[in-house]
Amino acid sequence: MKIAVARETRDGESRVAMVPELVEKLTGLGYAVAVQPDAGRHALIDDEEYRSAGATVDDGALDDADLVVSVQPLGTDAIRRLPAGAATVSFLPTGQEPEIVRQLRDSGVTSFAMELVPRISRAQSMDALSSQALVSGYRCAIVAAGLLRRFFPLNMTAAGTVKPAQVVVLGAGVAGLQAIATAKRLGAVVKAYDVRAAAAEEIRSMGAVAIELELETLEGAGGYAREMTEDRAARQRELLAPYIAAADALITTAAVPGRTAPMLVTRQMVEAMSPGSVVVDLAAETGGNVEGSVAGEVVRLGNAQVWGGRNVPSQMPGPASRLYAQNIVNLVTLMTESSEEAGAARFAPDFEDEIVTGACVTRDGAIHHGPTREAIE
């Protein structure tokens, strides 16, 4: 059977779903691997590297593929080219892509969404939300350090002492914890806040100060946060205001699954920050944690520069692709009856497995994922 690696076509997408160093994991399972030309170009991987790793590079890679792997969902034209019975694995935000989901259903494609892989221990190695959030969190801290026109670390020099930067991180999930760790490594003094009770200990374990507010914590299902009421949101903003006013850099990474990002910081709170301060809003493209942030732009609000994240993992396409490709290999391995013989692997997802069934969006001409089916049909 053949796995095709698609060239990404969406604006601003620099990642690729497979890297040469992991091609042999797929050929080792018994798959043939075909890559569309220039698939790795933006991640600085050339076609020759895929060939040397044992893949073919072929414009018609998708036409006879049994499985197509990509980062973003395939486009309409690519889906039309898939042979009957083909499968796809990619990110597939079903709420934002109803037309693509319908087309996958109507074409009889078995599609899997990386964001639907259940976040259980057994699936950790397939968890692309986490691997990409890790890249985003690192990147946010580096962007903040780059925009700030002062040192992150304490500097004691013959010419005097330079105080370290004060960094505040809101939201301490995978991305937030990585932002904390990176800002700490750069020597900043870091304080962080998250609505989940368990987060305080995780924040401390990264060497940061956990901001404790006199507010109820908000745990939801599956270890995620719950949405705030407007009253609680207003009180949280009020209690966080002095911490934000004192920060040189503010990094926001808060999210609630299935909802637009919670608005944690008003324009007024940003305007109270000191001259030269920096705000990095990772959530800008899902509604924004910071009022006035714009995805993909740096805007000025009061004295602060406000950077809005847009496809942030794609800004580090090499490592983001490597981690994503490993997630793909692990998921594909779970769905494979492997064979010693080249090309003889069988892609045979076991729908009794909670990871497989949880990640499946369309199958047998129907929408398999319940919430998507209810929203679309």
Ligand code: NAD
């Ligand atoms: P996420 O991207 O959904 O949210 C980011 C963070 O924002 C979360 O920590 C959330 O609590 C926080 N948040 C939401 N509303 C907030 C508000 N009003 N103010 C401040 N913070 C707010 O979350 P994530 O990073 O994907 O992960 C969240 C949880 O899931 C963590 O507990 C993490 O350990 C867990 N997790 C488990 C697995 C696994 O078991 N495989 C994998 C990844 C994450």
